[in-house]
Amino acid sequence: MNIFVLIKQVPDQGAKAGINPDGTIDRARAKRMLNPFDRYALEAALFVRRLYGGTVTAISMGPPPAVEVLYEAIAHGVDQAILLSDRRLAASDTLATAYALYCTVRYAGAFDLVFCGLQTTDGDTAQVGPQLAERLQVPQITYCEKFEIAQGAIVARRVIEGGAQTVRCPLPAVVTVANSAPRLAYKTLRGARRVQQLQRDEAERSRVIRTVNLDDIGADPVRCGLKGSPTIVAATEKVGEIGGNCTLYQGKPLQQLVDDLLAAQVIAPELVKQ
Numbered sequence: 001m002n003i004f005v006l007i008k009q010v011p012d013q014g015a016k017a018g019i020n021p022d023g024t025i026d027r028a029r030a031k032r033m034l035n036p037f038d039r040y041a042l043e044a045a046l047f048v049r050r051l052y053g054g055t056v057t058a059i060s061m062g063p064p065p066a067v068e069v070l071y072e073a074i075a076h077g078v079d080q081a082i083l084l085s086d087r088r089l090a091a092s093d094t095l096a097t098a099y100a101l102y103c104t105v106r107y108a109g110a111f112d113l114v115f116c117g118l119q120t121t122d123g124d125t126a127q128v129g130p131q132l133a134e135r136l137q138v139p140q141i142t143y144c145e146k147f148e149i150a151q152g153a154i155v156a157r158r159v160i161e162g163g164a165q166t167v168r169c170p171l172p173a174v175v176t177v178a179n180s181a182p183r184l185a186y187k188t189l190r191g192a193r194r195v196q197q198l199q200r201d202e203a204e205r206s207r208v209i210r211t212v213n214l215d216d217i218g219a220d221p222v223r224c225g226l227k228g229s230p231t232i233v234a235a236t237e238k239v240g241e242i243g244g245n246c247t248l249y250q251g252k253p254l255q256q257l258v259d260d261l262l263a264a265q266v267i268a269p270e271l272v273k274q
Contacts (some may be wrong), residue, residue: 001054001112001149004105005045006132007038007073009066010122034069037117039184040177044147045115046077047182052149054112055079059104061089061097070209074198075191076184082108086213088221093229094123098131103219105136107212113154114174118143126176133174141167145180 012031045056058073060066061084070081084104092100105114114136116129126142133140141147145164147156155168159178198205214221222228247264249257 001048001052002110003045003048003054003056003113003115004108004111005038005041005056005058005073005078005115006101006128007042007058007060007069007117008035008120009033009060009062009069010035010120032065032068034072035117035120035122037119037121037177037179038069039117040179040181041115041117041175042073042076042078043182043184044144044175044177045113046185048113048149049077057082057108059101059108060084061092061100061104064211067209067211071195071198072187074208075187075195077188077191081209083209083211084213084217085211086224088214088225091226091229092224093231094125094127094131095230096224096228098128098135099223099228100214100217100219101128101132102135103214103217104212105132107217110172112171114172116174116176118176118178129174129176136172136174138172138174139169140174140176141169142176143178144175145178147175 009032012033042058048054049056056078058070058078058081060070060081064083064085066085067083070078070083073081082104084100089096089100105111114132116132118129119126120128130140130142141154141156141158143159144156145159147154149155149171153168153170154173154175155166156175157164157166159180198208214224220228249260252260
């Protein structure tokens with residue numbers, strides 16, 4: 001099977017990222033990490049290969065440092081990778097991103113499955129996967145947490161409000177993987193050694209990780225980046241951090257503790273049962 005998995009490098013959730021004047025994230029100064037939701041998609045892609053064979057290609061869109069997440073994917077066992085990197089992609093919204101990724105997938109060749117994370121921590125829209133499926137004109141399964149493949153089709157359990165739904169669709173298909181799916185396994189020693197080799201051998205790195213631009217994939221620059229993004233960030237503001245403190249009441253008889261709480265106005269008197 002020919003399996004693609006889309007992954008993204010996002011600002012580290014534990015670090016503070018600045019905001020540019022146009023309302024976009026200042027990714028140049030932010031610490032970077034693999035999008036947590038994409039880890040589930042990566043595990044799903046590797047799971048399919050373990051059971052049914054084939055190759056897994058990781059695809060990412062971003063500036064040159066985004067190659068870091070492709071190295072991470074290879075360390076987990078991905079066979080090859082493609083990095084779409086072009087300055088003209090800066091400030092792409094979900095519509096422009098889905099278009100650029102569609103062109104990249106089309107450039108990469110025929111596929112049986114495309115796995116995506118449910119959403120990203122920097123955008124939180126869950127729109128790119130469905131938009132990509134629409135452009136590719138293939139079925140999609142969203143919020144997938146468990147699946148199997150049989151007789152040229154995928155049968156999946158997807159999360160819905162109040163329960164789960166089982167659906168079946170023919171291949172090829174696009175699947176967005178929920179964070180209730182199996183977690184990504186540890187990196188392998190073989191994968192880690194392969195990454196070390198790629199970092200030392202430029203020729204081998206170029207063969208395994210292809211870096212392409214908009215011209216390479218045949219994308220229209222007008223439909224990419226800020227030009228191709230109808231979404232406008234009107235304003236941004238810092239809402240502040242949630243803080244608090246805690247006082248521990250202990251070491252006294254129960255009645256005394258209740259009296260202390262009442263005196264501190266921690267609980268309302270009418271809530272205390274006599």
